[in-house]
Amino acid sequence: MCYLSTRGSAPELDFEGATLAGLASDGGLYVPAAWPRLSPADIAGLAGLSYVETAMRVCTPFIGQSLGEAELRAILTAAYASFGHAATVPLKALDERHWLLELFHGPTLAFKDVAMQALGGLFETFLGRTARQLTIIGATSGDTGSAAIHALAGRDRVQVFMLHPRGRVSEVQRRQMTTVLSPNIHNIAIDGTFDDAQALVKAMFNDRGFAARFDLGAVNSINWARLMLQIPYYFHAAVRLGAPERAVSFAVPTGNFGDVFAGYAARAMGLPIERLVVATNENDILHRALSAGDYSAGQVAPTDSPSMDIQVSSNFERLLFDLAGRDGTACAGMMAGFEARKALAIPGDQQAAAAAIFASERVDADAMRQALRWAATQCGEVIDPHTAVGLAAARRQATGTTPMVTLATAHPAKFPDAVERACGIRPALPAQARGLMDREERYSTLPAELAAIEAFIADRAAPRLAA
Numbered sequence: 001m002c003y004l005s006t007r008g009s010a011p012e013l014d015f016e017g018a019t020l021a022g023l024a025s026d027g028g029l030y031v032p033a034a035w036p037r038l039s040p041a042d043i044a045g046l047a048g049l050s051y052v053e054t055a056m057r058v059c060t061p062f063i064g065q066s067l068g069e070a071e072l073r074a075i076l077t078a079a080y081a082s083f084g085h086a087a088t089v090p091l092k093a094l095d096e097r098h099w100l101l102e103l104f105h106g107p108t109l110a111f112k113d114v115a116m117q118a119l120g121g122l123f124e125t126f127l128g129r130t131a132r133q134l135t136i137i138g139a140t141s142g143d144t145g146s147a148a149i150h151a152l153a154g155r156d157r158v159q160v161f162m163l164h165p166r167g168r169v170s171e172v173q174r175r176q177m178t179t180v181l182s183p184n185i186h187n188i189a190i191d192g193t194f195d196d197a198q199a200l201v202k203a204m205f206n207d208r209g210f211a212a213r214f215d216l217g218a219v220n221s222i223n224w225a226r227l228m229l230q231i232p233y234y235f236h237a238a239v240r241l242g243a244p245e246r247a248v249s250f251a252v253p254t255g256n257f258g259d260v261f262a263g264y265a266a267r268a269m270g271l272p273i274e275r276l277v278v279a280t281n282e283n284d285i286l287h288r289a290l291s292a293g294d295y296s297a298g299q300v301a302p303t304d305s306p307s308m309d310i311q312v313s314s315n316f317e318r319l320l321f322d323l324a325g326r327d328g329t330a331c332a333g334m335m336a337g338f339e340a341r342k343a344l345a346i347p348g349d350q351q352a353a354a355a356a357i358f359a360s361e362r363v364d365a366d367a368m369r370q371a372l373r374w375a376a377t378q379c380g381e382v383i384d385p386h387t388a389v390g391l392a393a394a395r396r397q398a399t400g401t402t403p404m405v406t407l408a409t410a411h412p413a414k415f416p417d418a419v420e421r422a423c424g425i426r427p428a429l430p431a432q433a434r435g436l437m438d439r440e441e442r443y444s445t446l447p448a449e450l451a452a453i454e455a456f457i458a459d460r461a462a463p464r465l466a467a
């Protein structure tokens with residue numbers, strides 16, 4: 001499989017190259033040159049397989065010659081051995097229509113572990129073939145950072161610099177990052193929002209002078225491998241609910257459009273997905289874009305679902321690329337316009353094409369709490385606020401007899417205050433996370449200024465090897 005940039009002018013790469021590159025050199029994002037297809041018989045053949053074997057079948061067509069079968073199986077097996085549930089990603093019934101797909105049984109209690117644990121193994125395998133030292137620069141609204149840090153701590157050839165918005169992540173989220181004291185992990189709290197942090201990361205990749213000094217890599221969902229590793233759970237859940245004979249819908253609590261784009265990829269590969277419901281909180285740029293063609297960034301409003309407090313959704317570019325007929329030049333033009341004006345009007349025909357696949361809902365704080373209470377009192381399931389945003393959207397959009405699966409993206413104990421406010425129950429941390437509140441923390445605080453952050457990293461990162 002070969003990978004192209006959404007902006008059409010970066011070199012094409014194989015899977016290994018795209019995994020190590022992160023952002024493309026023209027500022028675009030790597031996407032597969034074509035969507036591989038699984039036939040109905042291939043999909044039926046996933047019935048009864050373990051999560052690792054499902055992921056093997058779904059990921060192999062994207063990987064090509066970059067990994068042998070045994071290498072991939074070893075990476076996936078090690079990744080999912082760290083999960084605290086024997087089913088890896090259990091599917092739970094709420095009522096006759098609604099299901100929860102629990103993606104939060106990994107070491108940091110959010111769905112990002114599903115991809116990140118395996119991404120750590122991919123980095124180690126690919127870097128081990130060379131003498132390269134990768135400098136990972138990332139921005140996090142909480143969960144990406146902790147998942148990346150747990151996946152990469154202590155790995156030899158990787159240095160991690162993780163920016164988070166100071167005071168805007170939950171205490172559990174912060175401690176999951178800052179209590180990892182491995183010398184290859186560097187936490188940076190910036191005075192700004194998540195969007196500021198994400199913009200700084202993009203600016204470092206685009207600063208040619210800086211980028212030339214280090215071998216920069218990304219763990220944000222701009223990294224294609226992360227999205228690929230999120231596709232298997234759509235297949236795994238849908239097959240359990242009757243695919244390929246029966247179609248299934250998914251409701252996805254959405255921030256950066258990564259998780260739901262993996263669902264789009266699953267559909268493009270042949271999985272019968274009737275609807276992908278994009279659930280946003282009050283930060284509703286994606287709802288406005290999908291329902292009215294208005295992709296324009298406003299101010300970020302803090303909510304009880306902080307991992308979705310995002311105005312600029314970097315993976316939306318991957319959808320825009322497909323909607324624009326996979327024309328990189330056209331997509332580059334749209335993104336240049338968006339970067340200049342922070343606003344983009346999606347043409348009517350493209351909006352209609354998106355509406356055939358996606359529905360969207362804006363879920364405010366009241367609706368989120370109501371869904372959380374419904375799950376607790378009517379179904380006996382305590383869910384987290386992100387999942388509750390998804391469930392509220394799912395309940396608005398469910399129609400007919402199509403099963404509706406809400407992705408449960410975080411363990412409720414990651415957000416105990418908000419859960420208690422909504423339903424009166426304070427969820428306890430599961431075994432993997434006990435002791436977190438007592439451990440020593442280490443992090444640096446910096447202004448949201450490119451020069452200060454680059455200087456901090458330059459003092460600590462390994463220089464790029466001469467070619």
Ligand SMILES: *Cc1c(COP(=O)(O)O)cnc(C)c1O
Nearest residue numbers: 143255256257258259307409410
């Ligand atoms: C990251 C995150 C999301 C949003 O996922 P995207 O891929 O950014 O759309 C939703 N819920 C939780 C708990 C998350 O950590």
